Amino acid sequence: MDDFDEQLLERLKRGDSEAMGALYRRYADRAFGFACRFLHSHEDAEEITGEAFLKVFRFARDFRGEGAFSSWLFRIVRNLCLDRLRQPRLIVLPLEEADASASFTEEVERRERNRTVADALDSLPEEYRSLLILRDIEGLSNREVSEIIGRSEPATKSLHHRARKALRDRLLELWGEPS
Amino acid sequence: MNCEDVRLLLPNLLDSELSEEMEDRLRKHLLGCPDCDRERSTLAEALRLLKASAPSAEPRDLWKSALLERLEKTGLEEGWLAPAPEPVSPRQLVLASLIVEMKEQPLKERNP
Numbered sequence: 076m077d078d079f080d081e082q083l084l085e086r087l088k089r090g091d092s093e094a095m096g097a098l099y100r101r102y103a104d105r106a107f108g109f110a111c112r113f114l115h116s117h118e119d120a121e122e123i124t125g126e127a128f129l130k131v132f133r134f135a136r137d138f139r140g141e142g143a144f145s146s147w148l149f150r151i152v153r154n155l156c157l158d159r160l161r162q163p164r165l166i167v168l169p170l171e172e173a174d175a176s177a178s179f180t181e182e183v184e185r186r187e188r189n190r191t192v193a194d195a196l197d198s199l200p201e202e203y204r205s206l207l208i209l210r211d212i213e214g215l216s217n218r219e220v221s222e223i224i225g226r227s228e229p230a231t232k233s234l235h236h237r238a239r240k241a242l243r244d245r246l247l248e249l250w251g252e253p254s
Numbered sequence: 255m256n257c258e259d260v261r262l263l264l265p266n267l268l269d270s271e272l273s274e275e276m277e278d279r280l281r282k283h284l285l286g287c288p289d290c291d292r293e294r295s296t297l298a299e300a301l302r303l304l305k306a307s308a309p310s311a312e313p314r315d316l317w318k319s320a321l322l323e324r325l326e327k328t329g330l331e332e333g334w335l336a337p338a339p340e341p342v343s344p345r346q347l348v349l350a351s352l353i354v355e356m357k358e359q360p361l362k363e364r365n366p
Contacts, residue, residue, distance in 0.1 A: 089336070090329075090334060090335050090336030091335075091336065092326055092329065092330075092335045092336070092338065095325065095326070095329065095335065096322060096326075099321075099322055099325065100322075103313060103318055103321070103322075104312065104313060107311060107312075107313040108311035108312075111311035112308060112311055117311075117313075120311070120313075121313065121317055121321075124313070124321070125321050125324070125325075128321070128325055129325060129328060132325060132329060132334065133328075133329075133332065133334055135334070136334070188303065188307065189306075189307040192303050192304060192307035193307065196304070207304060211301060211304055211305060212304065212305060212308045232265070235265070236264075236265040239265070239268075239297055239300065239301060240297065242300050242304060243296050243297050243299075243300035246300050246303065247296065
C-alpha cells in the first residue's frame with residue numbers, strides 16, 4: 076500500500092478526522108470520475124461516491140491492508156455502481172458538454188462521435204467497461220485494477236487487451252466497417 | 255519476428271512498455287505488414303477516441319465540501335472519529351511553558 080495512505084489510514088483507525096479529510100481529498104475526484112463515467116449521471120455518481128466513502132471510513136478499522144487503500148475504495152465504488160445499474164432506472168443520456176471553440180458542424184460531429192463511443196462502451200461486458208474506464212481513462216495501474224476486479228495481474232493485463240479489442244471491434248461495427 | 259509475436263506485443267507497444275530495441279523491431283515489421291499495421295492503427299484509434307470522448311467528470315466543489323462535512327458528522331455520531339481536542343487557553347499555555355522550563359532547569363540552579 077502507498078506509504079502515505081497507510082499512515083493516514085492508521086491515523087484514521089485511531090479516529091483522526093484530519094487523516095480522514097486527507098484521504099477524502101486524495102481520492103474524491105477520482106472516485107467520483109469513475110462512478111460518473113460508469114453511470115453517465117452526476118447525481119448518481121455523487122450518491123455512490125458518498126456511500127462508498129462512508130463505507131470505507133466506517134470500516135477502516137477492519138481493513139487489513141493487504142491491498143492498496145485506493146483499490147479497496149474503487150472496488151466498493153464499482154460494486155455500488157453495479158448495484159445501481161441493476162435497479163430499474165430512467166434512461167440516462169451520456170453526459171455532454173459543449174466545446175465553445177468548435178463550429179456548429181464540428182460540435183454536432185463531436186457529439187455524434189462521443190455518443191457512438193459511449194454506446195460501444197456500454198455494449199461491452201461490465202468487466203471490460205471497468206477495465207477501460209479504470210485503466211485508460213482514470214489511469215490506474217494494472218496492479219491497482221487487478222485488486223479492484225479481483226484477478227491476477229497477468230489476467231488483468233490480458234483482459235484489458237481483450238477489452239480494447241472488443242471496443243475497437245464494436246466501434247468498427249457501429250461505423251459500418253468490417254472488423 | 256512473425257505476425258503472431260507482433261500481435262502479442264501490440265498492447266505493450268500501445269502502452270509504451272517496450273525497450274527501444276524491441277520497439278524498433280516491431281515497427282520494422284509493421285512497415286512491411288499492412289494487416290498488423292491495421293491492427294495497431296485501429297486499436298490506437300479506438301483508444302484515442304475512448305480517451306477523447308470521456309466527459310469531464312469533475313465533482314462540484316460545494317458538493318465535495320458538503321460530503322466531507324457529512325462524513326465528519328456521521329463519524330462523530332457513530333464514534334469512529336474522535337472529537338477534536340479542546341482549544342488550549344492562554345492560561346494553559348503559560349502553565350505548560352512553566353512546567354517545561356522547570357523540567358529543563360537543573361534542581362541546583364533553582365535551589366542554590
